[in-house]
Amino acid sequence: MEITQESLLEALKTVRLPAQKQSVVESGLISRLEIQEKSVFVEYRLAERNSMFEKSLSFQSNKALKALDSSLEIVVDFVESAGDSSAESAKKPPRPAIGSIIAVGSGKGGVGKSSVTVNLAMALKKLKYSVGILDCDLYGPSIPTMLGVEGKKPMMLNRKIQPIEAHGIKLMSAGFFVEEDQGLIWRGPMIHKLIQQFYVDVDWEGTDVLLVDLPPGTGDAPLSLSQTMPLTGSVLVTLPQKISLIDVKRAYAMFRQVNVPILGLIENMSEFVCPECGTHSEIFSRGGSTNFCKETGVPFLGEIPIDPQLREACDRGLPYLINHEGTAVAEAFMRVADSLRSVIRTADELEEAVQIVL
Numbered sequence: 001m002e003i004t005q006e007s008l009l010e011a012l013k014t015v016r017l018p019a020q021k022q023s024v025v026e027s028g029l030i031s032r033l034e035i036q037e038k039s040v041f042v043e044y045r046l047a048e049r050n051s052m053f054e055k056s057l058s059f060q061s062n063k064a065l066k067a068l069d070s071s072l073e074i075v076v077d078f079v080e081s082a083g084d085s086s087a088e089s090a091k092k093p094p095r096p097a098i099g100s101i102i103a104v105g106s107g108k109g110g111v112g113k114s115s116v117t118v119n120l121a122m123a124l125k126k127l128k129y130s131v132g133i134l135d136c137d138l139y140g141p142s143i144p145t146m147l148g149v150e151g152k153k154p155m156m157l158n159r160k161i162q163p164i165e166a167h168g169i170k171l172m173s174a175g176f177f178v179e180e181d182q183g184l185i186w187r188g189p190m191i192h193k194l195i196q197q198f199y200v201d202v203d204w205e206g207t208d209v210l211l212v213d214l215p216p217g218t219g220d221a222p223l224s225l226s227q228t229m230p231l232t233g234s235v236l237v238t239l240p241q242k243i244s245l246i247d248v249k250r251a252y253a254m255f256r257q258v259n260v261p262i263l264g265l266i267e268n269m270s271e272f273v274c275p276e277c278g279t280h281s282e283i284f285s286r287g288g289s290t291n292f293c294k295e296t297g298v299p300f301l302g303e304i305p306i307d308p309q310l311r312e313a314c315d316r317g318l319p320y321l322i323n324h325e326g327t328a329v330a331e332a333f334m335r336v337a338d339s340l341r342s343v344i345r346t347a348d349e350l351e352e353a354v355q356i357v358l
């Protein structure tokens with residue numbers, strides 16, 4: 001039997017809040033219902049959070065939906081309507097006070113997104129911003145390793161998940177919740193839910209810039225991200241060669257499709273300067289990125305040379321920028337950070353803007 005929204009709703013008509021006559025369908029408690037392959041995501045909007053009600057609704061929903069197909073994977077979630085009668089605003093989770101959110105993406109894997117994220121974060125910190133990193137690479141979260149905090153477990157405080165602090169950067173990553181050798185299959189609704197939690201349930205208070213490291217490709221994560229967070233924009237990372245540029249064009253098209261401004265392009269591993277003889281080698285060719293920027297109007301933010309010490313620093317968990325001030329790579333990151341200043345709004349500025357609106 002094909003599972004459709006209708007069949008799901010039909011099944012959920014057996015679910016009701018304790019001591020209530022109407023089902024969750026009739027009483028309009030369902031704020032989202034999505035199906036993707038074998039995963040079902042149900043979100044209930046309650047007047048106020050109540051663990052007994054939530055347990056009961058989770059249990060009943062699982063039972064009712066599994067009766068349709070026992071192989072379904074079911075995610076049940078709850079949001080509070082916070083006394084707001086407008087359905088639209090009740091659906092929206094409260095906004096944490098983050099000044100600016102910038103996604104770092106590329107169409108292709110292994111081009112250095114995570115290394116760029118970590119070092120750009122350090123460069124922004126040097127410019128006196130309070131910086132956070134959200135590692136949304138659910139399949140291969142590498143930022144905890146690059147910041148030397150793998151294996152740490154975040155704690156809860158005041159009902160908020162506390163980011164792990166590393167080298168003055170706040171970090172949240174799926175890597176803190178998944179064992180390294182645990183192969184997990186993330187389906188669309190689960191990715192959406194996790195990203196939403198990473199935004200709403202994590203204590204990002206006072207963060208000026210949150211950099212979001214994306215997994216390679218144009219899959220569910222960037223889409224969920226653009227639906228969940230008020231992104232300031234995205235930064236694309238590419239290698240200079242043609243193959244990588246073809247993929248970055250895909251990422252460019254995807255961000256445009258979901259209305260996320262593209263703040264600029266960073267060309268990584270643009271050349272290798274031999275430490276022995278000083279010869280410049282363009283290992284991955286040259287020129288493609290500037291052509292791409294000319295064609296699309298995307299600002300060119302800069303090029304990061306290949307430096308084996310950057311790779312070493314990533315592996316050691318000590319960001320390159322900490323011990324390599326003034327090198328070509330460090331200067332390149334500082335220039336990129338500097339050129340983003342014009343779009344960055346700090347947490348204080350955000351608060352002022354909210355007060356003015358109120």
Ligand SMILES: Nc1ncnc2c1ncn2[C@@H]1O[C@H](COP(=O)(O)OP(=O)(O)OP(=O)(O)O)[C@@H](O)[C@H]1O
Nearest residue numbers: 109110111112113114115216269305306307311314
């Ligand atoms: N400019 C550079 N010089 C030397 N090594 C680099 C440079 N940039 C990245 N690397 C190295 O290249 C490898 C891939 O980088 P990284 O993990 O940051 O890429 P990614 O795009 O995040 O990959 P994935 O798509 O798998 O998430 C790492 O070993 C990293 O240390």
Ligand SMILES: [Mg+2]
Nearest residue numbers: 113114137142
């Ligand atoms: Mg990565």
